[in-house]
Each structure stands twice: as C-alpha cells, then as structure tokens.
Amino acid sequence: MKNEYVLYTVTPCDLAGHRLDISLTIQNPDPGGQLLAMPAWIPGSYLIRDFSRQVETIRAHSAGQTVAISKSSTHAWQCAPCDGPLTIDYTIYAWDLSVRSAHVDETHAFFNGTSVYLSVNGQEQLPCHVRLCPPPRTQARSWRVYTSLPEATGHPQAARRYGFGMYVAPNYDALVDHPVEMGLPQVARFRAHGAQHELVFTGVAPNLDLKRIVADVKRICASQITFFEPESNKPPFLDSSDRYVFMTMVTDDGYGGLEHRASTALMAGRRDLPVVGRADAGAGYQTFLGLVSHEYFHTWNIKRIKPAAFAPYRFDRPNHTSLLWVFEGFTSYYDDLMLLRSGVVTETDYLRMLGKAITSVHGTPGRTKQSVAESSFDTWTRFYKQDENSPNALVSYYTKGSLIALGLDLLIRNETDGQRSLDDVMQLMWTRFGRDFYQNGSEQGVSEDAMPQIILEATGVDVSSFIEHYVLGREDVPLHTLFAAQNIAMNWAPVSALPTLDLRVRAEHGETRISTVLENGAAHAAGLSAGDSLVTVNGLRVSDPASLDRLLAAYRPGDKVKVHVFRRDELRVFTAVLGEPVATQCTLERMEELPAS
Ligand code: ZN
Numbered sequence: 001m002k003n004e005y006v007l008y009t010v011t012p013c014d015l016a017g018h019r020l021d022i023s024l025t026i027q028n029p030d031p032g033g034q035l036l037a038m039p040a041w042i043p044g045s046y047l048i049r050d051f052s053r054q055v056e057t058i059r060a061h062s063a064g065q066t067v068a069i070s071k072s073s074t075h076a077w078q079c080a081p082c083d084g085p086l087t088i089d090y091t092i093y094a095w096d097l098s099v100r101s102a103h104v105d106e107t108h109a110f111f112n113g114t115s116v117y118l119s120v121n122g123q124e125q126l127p128c129h130v131r132l133c134p135p136p137r138t139q140a141r142s143w144r145v146y147t148s149l150p151e152a153t154g155h156p157q158a159a160r161r162y163g164f165g166m167y168v169a170p171n172y173d174a175l176v177d178h179p180v181e182m183g184l185p186q187v188a189r190f191r192a193h194g195a196q197h198e199l200v201f202t203g204v205a206p207n208l209d210l211k212r213i214v215a216d217v218k219r220i221c222a223s224q225i226t227f228f229e230p231e232s233n234k235p236p237f238l239d240s241s242d243r244y245v246f247m248t249m250v251t252d253d254g255y256g257g258l259e260h261r262a263s264t265a266l267m268a269g270r271r272d273l274p275v276v277g278r279a280d281a282g283a284g285y286q287t288f289l290g291l292v293s294h295e296y297f298h299t300w301n302i303k304r305i306k307p308a309a310f311a312p313y314r315f316d317r318p319n320h321t322s323l324l325w326v327f328e329g330f331t332s333y334y335d336d337l338m339l340l341r342s343g344v345v346t347e348t349d350y351l352r353m354l355g356k357a358i359t360s361v362h363g364t365p366g367r368t369k370q371s372v373a374e375s376s377f378d379t380w381t382r383f384y385k386q387d388e389n390s391p392n393a394l395v396s397y398y399t400k401g402s403l404i405a406l407g408l409d410l411l412i413r414n415e416t417d418g419q420r421s422l423d424d425v426m427q428l429m430w431t432r433f434g435r436d437f438y439q440n441g442s443e444q445g446v447s448e449d450a451m452p453q454i455i456l457e458a459t460g461v462d463v464s465s466f467i468e469h470y471v472l473g474r475e476d477v478p479l480h481t482l483f484a485a486q487n488i489a490m491n492w493a494p495v496s497a498l499p500t501l502d503l504r505v506r507a508e509h510g511e512t513r514i515s516t517v518l519e520n521g522a523a524h525a526a527g528l529s530a531g532d533s534l535v536t537v538n539g540l541r542v543s544d545p546a547s548l549d550r551l552l553a554a555y556r557p558g559d560k561v562k563v564h565v566f567r568r569d570e571l572r573v574f575t576a577v578l579g580e581p582v583a584t585q586c587t588l589e590r591m592e593e594l595p596a597s
Pocket of ligand 1: 327
C-alpha cells in the first residue's frame with residue numbers, strides 16, 4: 001500500500017527507574033492476528049541475549065478497544081485479529097551499561113534498536129518512522145539527540161538536527177542498525193573527504209582533548225576511505241545517513257565497541273583518553289584509536305561486505321558462519337595497520353602491536369585444538385561463553401584471524417615481488433560484495449568457501465594450501481619465514497626469568513584465585529585447579545598476585561614447592577615441580593636491507 005509505514009514512539013519515561021516507553025502503530029495489521037517479535041541478539045555480538053526478557057509490560061489496542069496479546073514463543077507475541085490500525089504500548093527496562101543493549105538514567109539515554117523495536121511480522125520491509133520524545137523531567141528537557149538515523153525531512157514533525165521529533169528508516173533492518181544517544185555529551189565534529197563525522201562522549205571526562213582526538217580520528221577515517229575508494233573518496237555510510245557518529249561511553253576502565261552501518265557505539269576508559277595540556281597519552285590512547293579504527297573499518301567489512309549467512313540477518317536464532325576470521329580477523333589486522341598508514345603511530349609502535357598479537361596467540365594452548373573456522377562457527381556457544389578452561393580449548397578468530405591476514409599479506413607480497421597484497425583482496429571484495437549492498441537489494445554475501453578463489457582472482461596467488469593448514473587446520477602461521485623475506489626478524493624471549501606454575505591468577509575479595517590452569521603445565525601436573533584460592537607457597541603467604549611472583553623468584557625450575565590452597569573452603573596441599581620460564585614473548589625488528597647481489 002502506498003505511503004504505508006510503521007510508527008514507533010520512544011520516550012525515556014522513568015529515568016530513575018531506567019525505563020523506556022514505546023508505542024508502536026501498525027496501519028494495516030495482519031487480519032489473522034498480528035505477530036510481533038523482539039530480536040534475540042544484536043549483530044556484531046554473537047550471543048543469544050533474549051532482549052524480549054526486558055519487556056516489562058505490553059498491551060495492544062485498536063479503535064479504543066483492547067486487543068488481546070500474549071506470548072507465542074520466547075521472542076514473539078501474538079495479537080488477536082482486529083480491523084483498524086493496531087497500537088502496541090510496551091515498556092523496556094534499560095539498565096545495561098554496555099554497547100550491546102540499552103542504558104537509561106538521569107544523565108542520558110542510550111539504546112540499540114534491537115533492544116527496543118518490536119518487528120512487525122510480514123511488514124519488515126516497510127519504512128519505519130520513529131518519534132523520539134524527551135523525558136518528562138524538566139531538567140532533562142535540554143537533552144539533545146545524537147544518532148545516524150536520518151531525520152524525517154519533509155514530515156510536519158520532522159526532527160531538527162540533534163532535536164527530538166520524527167526520524168525515518170527505509171526498513172526494519174536499517175532501523176535497528178542506528179543506535180540513539182540522548183543527553184548532554186561532549187561533541188566534536190570534523191569532515192573527512194568532505195563527509196560529516198561526529199564524536200560524541202557521554203560520561204564525565206574532564207579536560208578531554210577533543211582537538212587532538214579529532215585530528216587523529218580524522219586521519220584514520222580519511223585513510224580508510226581512500227583505501228577502499230581511491231578514486232572517488234566516497235565513504236560508504238552515505239547510502240544510509242549524511243554523517244557517521246562515534247558514540248562513546250566513558251567509564252573508569254571500559255573497553256569495547258559495536259559496529260553499525262553509519263555509526264558505532266564504544267566504551268572507553270577515562271585513563272585511555274588524552275587530556276588537554278598533556279602530551280603523554282601513551283599506549284592506552286593508541287588502544288582507543290585502534291578500537292575507533294576497528295569499528296570504522298567494519299563500516300565496509302561486515303556491515304556491507306557480509307558473509308552470506310548474514311544476508312539478511314535472522315534475528316530469532318544464531319546465524320552461523322565459519323568466516324569471522326575474515327570479518328573480525330582481517331578487521332583486527334587492518335585496524336592497527338591503518339593507524340600506521342595514517343601516521344598516527346610509528347613503525348616501531350606498529351611492530352610492537354604485531355608482536356603483542358603474536359604473543360597472545362602463542363600463549364593460548366587452545367590454538368592446537370580449535371581452528372579459526374571452527375571458532376567462528378561456534379562463537380555463539382564458545383568464544384562468547386568463555387570460562388576458566390577457554391585458554392586451553394579455544395582460539396580467538398580475532399587475534400589468530402589477524403595473524404592469518406598478516407600471513408596472507410606477507411605471502412602475497414612475497415610471491416608477487418610486492419606487486420600485490422591483501423589490499424587487493426579487500427578492494428575486490430568491496431567492489432563485488434559491498435559497494436552496492438544496500439542499493440541493489442540483492443543482499444549477496446560471501447559464501448563459506450569463497451575466500452581462496454577471491455584471493456586468487458585478486459592477486460594471482462593460490463592460497464588454498466595456506467587456508468587448509470592455518471584456517472581450516474590448527475597449525476601456527478609460519479610468520480618467521482614469511483617475515484624473513486621482508487627483512488623483518490621475529491624473536492622469542494621469556495616474559496620473565498622466573499620459574500613458573502603455568503597458571504593465571506586474579507585478585508578477588510582479598511584472595512589470589514587461580515583463574516586458569518594451563519594444560520600440561522606445572523600446576524596441572526600438581527593437581528591445582530581453577531577456582532582454588534592460593535594461601536601459601538612453602539609456608540609463605542600469597543597476599544596478592546604480585547606476591548606469588550616474588551615468592552617464586554626464590555626458586556629455580558625443577559624445584560619442588562608445597563602449595564596450600566582453599567578449595568570449597570577446605571585447606572588442601574599440593575606439591576608442584578616448578579617449570580622452566582618459556583620463551584613466550586615475540587618481538588619484531590626490521591633488519592638492514594641486504595645489498596643486492
Ligand atoms: Zn569487530
């Protein structure tokens with residue numbers, strides 16, 4: 001039907017109680033009774049979260065009459081048949097301080113569409129109008145709205161920029177991909193290749209050096225736009241919004257991000273952000289810029305170039321793909337590489353970052369049990385549901401995926417005398433799968449076994465054996481050899497010279513608790529377990545994690561020590577034979593060019 005649309009009204013109604021009021025009006029409900037559903041997960045975070053559980057109250061009415069509504073499955077509601085426009089009023093509880101759902105208090109309201117908007121079965125392709133309303137409290141009236149969701153230009157109630165009022169999305173899939181921040185954040189703006197970008201910081205961040213952040217983020221964005229579109233310099237988000245919005249929640253030690261088609265939601269630690277007048281922002285700030293770079297790269301790689309399994313997303317169940325080593329792994333490779341290419345970090349910094357990633361994968365015993373393809377497929381129940389044994393059982397498709405990208409990049413450069421690289425692969429994937437994704441409506445994604453052929457086509461290099469061994473198989477990427485051809489030396493050294501118990505500990509309520517026992521190590525052989533609270537080593541108290549290192553420093557590898565622990569409040573004693581310090585830290589060093597012979 002012409003001009004038909006679905007209308008949502010969102011009001012942060014109870015700031016102290018963390019509630020959002022939603023009103024949904026369907027002009028032509030299903031005559032057989034309208035089915036409605038809340039997404040079970042949010043794209044980018046591969047865990048079933050059951051957002052329907054935060055719907056506190058729900059009622060339906062039509063033409064002044066109540067319409068019966070009841071739950072029909074975990075995520076869905078069934079309405080009784082009715083003739084006219086149907087309105088659903090419901091309340092969402094919003095008190096999750098994360099990038100994944102919704103958070104409302106007296107200072108702000110942030111929400112993802114997947115936590116707030118019910119989908120209307122059979123009408124997912126209709127345009128969606130969203131009326132964003134201010135909270136009722138007088139002190140919050142001055143709040144403004146920050147989102148990449150376009151204003152409903154031409155509509156009589158259209159929102160003005162940053163104002164409350166009517167916004168619009170072409171369909172449900174787009175609607176839920178534009179998170180909204182309301183409040184009084186610190187805001188900075190810049191243009192990269194002419195396109196508007198906004199940096200929005202919520203939470204207290206005194207003397208935030210916005211000028212410096214703008215200068216750095218602008219360089220990163222400009223580099224990425226040119227990387228994918230060297231001729232037009234056209235950013236991808238213009239198909240969905242006239243701007244890109246970085247919405248950052250600042251907390252004491254927050255870290256994380258979630259990508260969207262024209263925005264990203266980030267969590268950052270206050271200490272990682274630069275302060276006016278202080279030049280020494282350091283490694284924490286580089287980590288923040290790496291996160292910014294990562295989420296921005298996703299604007300191309302996963303929001304538009306997608307695995308076929310995500311085209312389209314199905315919101316009611318896990319969407320399995322074995323390709324997250326491409327979509328998260330390649331993105332993790334390019335995030336830091338883009339910091340180097342945009343001049344935000346030096347080559348020395350960059351080699352240190354690469355060394356850290358190699359060290360991290362090498363320190364994960366689980367890499368011999370799980371491939372990155374398996375890790376991708378099973379992320380819903382394994383990588384996203386980690387426990388004390390995960391380091392022994394899992395490999396990260398982020399970090400090992402980034403090493404696969406690095407290995408492929410080196411291999412392609414080595415085999416083509418530097419004529420081709422992984423850049424050619426990304427650019428081919430962009431033109432084939434990404435550039436017109438939202439325009440042509442075909443929703444063509446990358447099929448599960450497509451990568452070897454795509455890489456061959458882009459570079460002329462046959463990587464099928466590489467994929468077989470390091471992606472589908474569980475072998476370590478032979479970076480040492482691949483680096484050597486680029487005159488980069490890869491060295492291993494022990495992190496410390498101390499003998500080791502081969503375990504990881506954390507401080508917990510004044511105790512030093514074992515968080516992981518590494519498989520086949522000294523603690524494993526002695527019988528120590530994750531969850532044990534360390535009490536003494538050879539009669540001397542373990543007062544905190546650092547004291548464990550000090551106690552072990554008195555011994556040599558091969559020495560026997562008695563370790564007292566509490567397990568289930570019972571005092572137990574174990575005898576451990578201390579292990580050798582292993583060479584677990586990777587450093588990379590550029591060698592002098594050899595003279596041509
Ligand atoms: Zn990511």
